[in-house]
Amino acid sequence: MTVTVELRPEIEASLAALAAEQGISLEQYVSRLLEGQVPGTSPPDSTPLSPAERATAWRDAAKGLPHMPPLSDDAISRESIYDVRG
Numbered sequence: 313m314t315v316t317v318e319l320r321p322e323i324e325a326s327l328a329a330l331a332a333e334q335g336i337s338l339e340q341y342v343s344r345l346l347e348g349q350v351p352g353t354s355p356p357d358s359t360p361l362s363p364a365e366r367a368t369a370w371r372d373a374a375k376g377l378p379h380m381p382p383l384s385d386d387a388i389s390r391e392s393i394y395d396v397r398g
Contacts, residue, residue, distance in 0.1 A: 317342075324338075327341060327342060
């Protein structure tokens, strides 16, 4: 099926740059984005990731996030959470 979508030039340029980073055409990139939005489906060329690959993907996704210290025991205590309601 062919669908024509009009994009602003800056959006098209951004999508083209993302496609180039992955070494695929703009059409393939947009098709994969859209296919990923359909619940219960996966791209035809996708294979399940191994636990090590999932861990690597998770670490890569978390790289840009700020470091946050863990919450203290007091911050997550029952008394702290339900202070007003008992």
